[in-house]
Amino acid sequence: MDIKQLYREIVNEHNLNPEHKGKMEDPTIVLRGVNPSCGDDITLSLKVSDKGIIEDAMFEGSGCAISQASVDIMAGQIVGMTKEEALKMASTFMGMIKGEVTDEEEIESLDEAAALRDVAHMPARVKCAVLGWHTMEKMLNGDND
Numbered sequence: 473m474d475i476k477q478l479y480r481e482i483v484n485e486h487n488l489n490p491e492h493k494g495k496m497e498d499p500t501i502v503l504r505g506v507n508p509s510c511g512d513d514i515t516l517s518l519k520v521s522d523k524g525i526i527e528d529a530m531f532e533g534s535g536c537a538i539s540q541a542s543v544d545i546m547a548g549q550i551v552g553m554t555k556e557e558a559l560k561m562a563s564t565f566m567g568m569i570k571g572e573v574t575d576e577e578e579i580e581s582l583d584e585a586a587a588l589r590d591v592a593h594m595p596a597r598v599k600c601a602v603l604g605w606h607t608m609e610k611m612l613n614g615d616n617d
């Protein structure tokens with residue numbers, strides 16, 4: 473299996489069988505993120521401890537395969553991270569999607585989220601791929617409107 477095929481498999485799997493889709497009991501922060509150009513509409517819930525550790529992340533809503541897979545991968549990866557770690561990861565991810573981060577080691581640090589790197593070559597899909605990450609960034613920065 474070549475790497476592009478592997479990436480497609482990862483995106484498909486998260487789209488069809490999301491691990492973090494559903495309603496959260498007592499979230500700390502909830503924020504809706506919408507990408508009108510595609511119709512992606514998600515609501516992200518985070519549970520953040522007093523020490524700033526992300527203890528859980530869940531999303532609800534609907535959208536295209538790229539937006540759904542991206543938010544599901546993101547939710548899985550930020551659980552257990554500090555706010556700072558999650559924000560750093562969001563910035564690396566968005567840099568990769570915009571084609572600004574090309575360093576292999578940096579991209580590998582994204583783990584499964586690296587599967588979305590080909591979106592960098594599809595300008596129309598960039599907003600789909602970054603929707604969940606951008607929403608998470610706003611939540612952790614306390615920019616909830």
Ligand code: ZN
Pocket residue numbers: 507510511512535536537538539599600
């Ligand atoms: Zn989309």
